Amino acid sequence: MxxxxxxxxxxxxxxxxxxxxxxxxxxxxxxxxxxxxxxxxxxxxxxxxxxxxxQTQRPTTYKPQLDQAEARRKAIVAQVTPLVDKFNKDRALPSPNQAALQTQAQQIQQIQQSGEQELRTILQPxxxxxxxxxxxxxxxxxxxxxxxxxxxxxxxxxxxxxxxxxxxxxxxxxxxxxxxxxxxxxxxxxxxxxxxxxxxxxxxxxxxxxxxxxQGAAPAQPAKPTTTTQPSGR
Incomplete structure (x- = not known):
């Protein structure tokens, strides 16, 4: 524009x-x-x-995709919420296991990223x-x-x-x-x-x-001529 x-x-x-x-x-x-x-x-x-x-017509025309995306979003939230709660509980311990916390955080992140990609695919139309x-x-x-x-x-x-x-x-x-x-x-x-x-x-x-x-139409570089040294005779 x-x-x-x-x-x-x-x-x-x-x-x-x-x-x-x-x-x-x-x-x-x-x-x-x-x-x-x-x-x-x-x-x-x-x-x-x-x-x-x-904008008014789209929610009706694409209702199956929108409903599917909303259902999947709720499922992802239901899957991630207890993991986040456990992560926060374990992190609040007096001596938290940092390695375990890192593993939990990575698992949560992977689920979220995978879910976002799945939602993008569903909502692509x-x-x-x-x-x-x-x-x-x-x-x-x-x-x-x-x-x-x-x-x-x-x-x-x-x-x-x-x-x-x-x-x-x-x-x-x-x-x-x-x-x-x-x-x-x-x-x-x-x-x-x-x-x-x-x-x-x-x-x-x-x-x-x-x-x-x-790149395909670029002319090939010509090969350099080879020079042969003749032996010197008497």
Whole structure:
């Protein structure tokens, strides 16, 4: 999302204020700088209809995985809790056996790590769904930003992190971008196609394949010529 602002450009002044009350509020807060606005793009995505609808649908669509993960989490907690209690009890002894404590700690850690890996595997389809929806919205975000800027005649759009403070809501273009995004992508597909991978994974794989291709295409170094010393004769 950080790179989206680099490609966005438009010229002009801010649109005139339609409401006299809003005009008075803006005048009280100070004049607007023409062509300048602020937008939280992460918030824009989270407030889009496509994202919020997907968030509502996901618990139902992926209920088997979520229920399985919750059941397994409770089982892991039930398995680890008595081990942790025993570890704390043994550690509180006047002369605790440090070797035994270390063995107990390692056992607890192994169970926790194994459990976390198991939960990640169970919830992988849910995570892929989240990434798939976000990628669909992100693909339309640049166009939504440009459209909102063009309508409000904004030439410079800043992120909230780049601004120390501003006391005029007239600078906030977030809702305008949300409106454009809702038009461009009213809803997103919740379940990714089989074998789908997030863009970051696809890009990393493409880079690795390109690097391997370059190594395979590297010309072989020519062999150095061998010199034979002829015996000297008289």
């Amino acid at each position: 950080k790179t989206l602002l680099k490609s966005v450009a438009a010229a002009g002044l801010m649109l005139a204020v339609a409401s006299p009350a809003l005009a008075q509020a803006q005048a009280a807060a100070g004049p607007l700088v023409p062509g300048l606005a602020v937008a939280d793009l992460d918030g824009v995505v989270a407030n889009s209809n496509a994202y919020r609808t997907a 849910v995570g892929l769904s989240e990434a798939y929806v976000q990628e669909q919205i992100a693909d339309k975000l640049d166009a939504a930003v440009k459209a909102a800027m063009a309508k409000k005649k904004i030439s410079l759009l800043l992120s909230p992190q780049a601004v120390t403070a501003f006391n005029n809501n007239g600078y906030n273009l977030s809702q305008d971008i949300v409106n454009e995004l809702n038009t461009l992508i009213p809803s997103a597909t919740l379940v990714p196609p089989a074998g789908w991978e997030p863009r970051e994974v696809r890009e990393q794989r493409a880079q690795q394949q390109a690097a391997q291709g370059q």
